[in-house]
Amino acid sequence: MRVRKVIDGVSEKVMCSVTAAVSFLVVLIAAGLYLKARPIMEITPIKELLTSSSWHPLKGEFGFYPFLMGTFWVTFLAMIFAIPICLLCSIYISEYAPRKMRDVIKPLIDLLAGIPSVVYGVFGVLAVVPLIRDTAHRINISTTGYSVLAGGIVLAIMVFPIIISVSVEVIQSVPYEARESSLSLGATQWQTVKKVVLKKAFPGIVAAIILGFSRAFGETMAVLMVVGNVPQVPHSIFEEAYPLTALIANNYGEMLSVPLYDSALLLGALILLLIVLLFSMAARLILMRGGR
Amino acid sequence: MYHITIKGLNVSYGNHHVLKNVSLEIPRNKITVIIGPSGCGKTTLLKSLNRLLELQEGVRISGSVLVDDESVYDPKVDVTELRKKMGLLSQRPYPLPMSIFDNVAYGPRIHGTRKRKKLNEIVEKNLRAAGLWEEVKDRLKSPAASLSIGQQQRLCLARCLAVSPEIILCDEPTSALDPFSAQKIEETLSELKTDYTIVVVTHNLRRARRLADYVGFIFLGELIEHGGKKDIFENPKDERTRRYISGESYL
Amino acid sequence: MNLRHVEERCFKVLMIAATFIILGSLFAVIGVILVKGAGALSLSMITQTSKGGYYLGKEGGVLNAIVGSLYLAFGATATSLLVSLPIAFCLQREYVKARTANVVRLSLDVLWGVPSIIYGVFGFTIMLLLGLRASLLGGIVALTLLELPIMVRAIDEVLQMVPRELKEASYTLGATRYETMFKVVTRQILPGIISAIILAFGRGIGDAASILFTAGYTDHIPSSLLDPVASLPLAVFFQMGTPFPEVQERAYASALILLIIVLLLTVSSRLFSRRFAKFVIR
Numbered sequence: 001m002r003v004r005k006v007i008d009g010v011s012e013k014v015m016c017s018v019t020a021a022v023s024f025l026v027v028l029i030a031a032g033l034y035l036k037a038r039p040i041m042e043i044t045p046i047k048e049l050l051t052s053s054s055w056h057p058l059k060g061e062f063g064f065y066p067f068l069m070g071t072f073w074v075t076f077l078a079m080i081f082a083i084p085i086c087l088l089c090s091i092y093i094s095e096y097a098p099r100k101m102r103d104v105i106k107p108l109i110d111l112l113a114g115i116p117s118v119v120y121g122v123f124g125v126l127a128v129v130p131l132i133r134d135t136a137h138r139i140n141i142s143t144t145g146y147s148v149l150a151g152g153i154v155l156a157i158m159v160f161p162i163i164i165s166v167s168v169e170v171i172q173s174v175p176y177e178a179r180e181s182s183l184s185l186g187a188t189q190w191q192t193v194k195k196v197v198l199k200k201a202f203p204g205i206v207a208a209i210i211l212g213f214s215r216a217f218g219e220t221m222a223v224l225m226v227v228g229n230v231p232q233v234p235h236s237i238f239e240e241a242y243p244l245t246a247l248i249a250n251n252y253g254e255m256l257s258v259p260l261y262d263s264a265l266l267l268g269a270l271i272l273l274l275i276v277l278l279f280s281m282a283a284r285l286i287l288m289r290g291g292r
Numbered sequence: 293m294y295h296i297t298i299k300g301l302n303v304s305y306g307n308h309h310v311l312k313n314v315s316l317e318i319p320r321n322k323i324t325v326i327i328g329p330s331g332c333g334k335t336t337l338l339k340s341l342n343r344l345l346e347l348q349e350g351v352r353i354s355g356s357v358l359v360d361d362e363s364v365y366d367p368k369v370d371v372t373e374l375r376k377k378m379g380l381l382s383q384r385p386y387p388l389p390m391s392i393f394d395n396v397a398y399g400p401r402i403h404g405t406r407k408r409k410k411l412n413e414i415v416e417k418n419l420r421a422a423g424l425w426e427e428v429k430d431r432l433k434s435p436a437a438s439l440s441i442g443q444q445q446r447l448c449l450a451r452c453l454a455v456s457p458e459i460i461l462c463d464e465p466t467s468a469l470d471p472f473s474a475q476k477i478e479e480t481l482s483e484l485k486t487d488y489t490i491v492v493v494t495h496n497l498r499r500a501r502r503l504a505d506y507v508g509f510i511f512l513g514e515l516i517e518h519g520g521k522k523d524i525f526e527n528p529k530d531e532r533t534r535r536y537i538s539g540e541s542y543l
Numbered sequence: 544m545n546l547r548h549v550e551e552r553c554f555k556v557l558m559i560a561a562t563f564i565i566l567g568s569l570f571a572v573i574g575v576i577l578v579k580g581a582g583a584l585s586l587s588m589i590t591q592t593s594k595g596g597y598y599l600g601k602e603g604g605v606l607n608a609i610v611g612s613l614y615l616a617f618g619a620t621a622t623s624l625l626v627s628l629p630i631a632f633c634l635q636r637e638y639v640k641a642r643t644a645n646v647v648r649l650s651l652d653v654l655w656g657v658p659s660i661i662y663g664v665f666g667f668t669i670m671l672l673l674g675l676r677a678s679l680l681g682g683i684v685a686l687t688l689l690e691l692p693i694m695v696r697a698i699d700e701v702l703q704m705v706p707r708e709l710k711e712a713s714y715t716l717g718a719t720r721y722e723t724m725f726k727v728v729t730r731q732i733l734p735g736i737i738s739a740i741i742l743a744f745g746r747g748i749g750d751a752a753s754i755l756f757t758a759g760y761t762d763h764i765p766s767s768l769l770d771p772v773a774s775l776p777l778a779v780f781f782q783m784g785t786p787f788p789e790v791q792e793r794a795y796a797s798a799l800i801l802l803i804i805v806l807l808l809t810v811s812s813r814l815f816s817r818r819f820a821k822f823v824i825r
Contacts, residue, residue, distance in 0.1 A: 088554075112565075112569075126579055253667060276661075
């Protein structure tokens with residue numbers, strides 16, 4: 001009997017300490033990155049690092065502005081594509097599609113979530129980039145096809161399943177009576193969706209969009225393969241860009257002999273992490289408050 | 293001249309036959325109360341009138357429902373116009389996620405009323421009719437969810453009246469309320485019957501006795517008998533009706 | 544027909560169009576990879592390791608990457624299962640208050656959202672600190688970090704659906720919490736655990752950014768935990784990056800192999816979660 005009690009007690013201690021350790025993992029990662037990024041922040045003020053466009057590691061100049069803009073534009077474009085399409089599709093799945101069709105569409109969309117990002121990258125290079133190049137040539141814009149637009153399209157496809165699965169769940173959790181009250185007043189189904197269901201589901205849908213946004217923001221490989229990686233602030237969607245994630249992936253681990261280079265790259269990682277943490281924390285809190 | 297005529301209505305969910313060959317006439321400008329034990333298809337009958345039933349998966353409906361001699365299930369019927377004609381007051385009040393004012397104005401707005409002045413009139417008139425105006429006139433902008441549950445039910449009644457229906461369908465409209473609010477709703481319904489045809493579903497016999505002009509008794513999906521209040525309550529023809537009304541076991 | 548019915552029609556058409564765009568992109572991705580990859584796929588690609596000069600379009604295959612990826616994903620999935628089960632159990636009412644559990648859940652959800660490149664960078668930084676080279680071990684650690692939140696949350700979801708009566712039955716027999724969790728509850732949630740494993744495995748085998756620095760790349764199949772290891776996603780990435788068309792063709796084939804593995808995993812997780820329900824009390 002005593003042995004069993006001891007096992008129970010010891011197992012509790014072990015389980016709780018593992019849990020505590022993992023809960024603080026995010027903090028640990030952020031702290032680690034901060035420690036490594038500190039040397040560069042001591043030399044160049046953070047404000048200058050974020051707003052300068054001059055990226056010359058050999059001269060010790062590390063301006064993140066083009067990379068931040070690269071990430072921003074690609075993500076922004078992806079969300080512009082993804083939000084309307086995902087919302088319409090989520091409403092269709094949860095309000096209009098017959099049950100059988102829903103049972104077919106949902107697993108298919110989940111398949112999208114499982115496809116590895118390098119596969120999306122190959123798809124982008126094989127299909128999206130040439131399509132953009134050819135179409136742009138037809139309207140007299142010269143581009144290699146490797147562009148912000150290509151990154152935006154590929155990222156949009158990658159965030160479809162995230163936004164849709166969360167928003168379908170949120171929309172379906174709106175009580176049936178809400179729809180019934182509106183319909184019994186003679187509202188059409190669309191009026192009911194627009195004025196009652198979406199209104200109730202609004203915070204959850206915002207959370208779904210934020211989750212999609214933070215996924216797109218941190219995505220690396222697929223974007224890296226299709227945006228061209230030219231360190232410039234893009235002026236049109238047909239120009240190349242160089243997102244932050246691509247910068248880190250291309251250079252970290254190789255250029256460690258250049259002084260402060262690794263510190264600068266880890267600062268980039270820290271910025272990325274903090275932004276993503278902020279957004280996903282906000283989204284999760286919204287969803288938790290919605291009682292899910 | 294009956295307002296609603298139901299002929300040979302059958303409803304089933306999958307293999308479950310819920311309503312069996314129900315035929316019933318509902319007179320105009322009277323309160324018709326449908327009584328019967330829980331789970332016997334009363335709510336199903338009510339929702340088959342304004343076609344809310346068909347929104348559920350796997351429902352099969354046959355037979356006919358005529359309102360003013362026009363078939364409800366005619367494919368040419370505009371279902372939204374039909375539902376506008378028949379207000380529904382459900383068991384638990386479900387205010388829409390907006391302000392008190394907007395709740396009542398919701399219906400008129402979706403049917404095309406835009407003018408602020410007109411909306412103000414409609415809202416005041418119907419809140420008065422539902423006996424809620426005095427309690428909420430100073431806080432029309434606050435969320436409907438801030439009202440007590442009894443007030444919410446009266447708000448739902450006002451919301452339903454605001455689209456000027458001809459028929460009001462009530463599904464156990466007072467069972468979730470405190471006695472005071474329940475009495476208020478009942479009084480309001482009795483006043484409203486001069487202008488509306490009212491159908492109430494309930495398993496509460498005392499309430500049925502107070503409200504009804506006509507009574508129908510449903511048992512296990514069948515309409516056992518129907519007629520004037522006196523006939524059913526004082527002189528029921530069917531043994532099952534007699535037992536149910538006298539409170540004896542009906543099994 | 545009045546205006547609002549026209550509006551309803553228009554939006555319905557838009558919704559169906561949106562659904563088609565989404566399903567269309569799924570089929571486009573699979574179709575493009577299938578067509579381009581199948582043309583370049585050959586038996587030697589999956590039966591041979593890459594020989595010297597492979598990246599110049601000479602002889603060899605990607606067996607080293609396939610085996611390497613399996614090593615990495617198996618290692619990471621086993622490790623994260625080992626860590627996930629205690630965490631998931633710990634979130635139950637027997638061990639911590641609901642409030643604390645929710646805070647932990649929040650931090651796991653946040654961890655889920657951390658970009659995989661961050662795990663790679665963090666893992667590599669730690670390895671530099673310990674003086675380790677890019678290796679199978681490093682890759683496994685980085686992938687474990689990536690898979691952990693996925694696995695814990697998936698197991699946690701099924702744990703929350705375990706009927707209270709089941710645990711009570713075990714406790715009334717005098718079982719301790721440890722015995723109840725690991726002997727009774729584990730059996731009940733076995734299907735859930737298996738689909739969590741498959742889900743995490745699929746995520747692990749497909750991820751490139753986290754192992755980019757930590758696992759390295761090699762032409763050989765690793766013989767110890769400290770050897771560098773090749774992986775399919777990185778094989779695709781490096782092959783795509785070469786200027787030789789024949790090598791790029793091989794990237795398509797490697798991508799196809801990866802896609803097939805992942806799709807098989809997704810489909811089997813659906814099937815398994817039904818099949819393994821033998822001991823489940825409903």
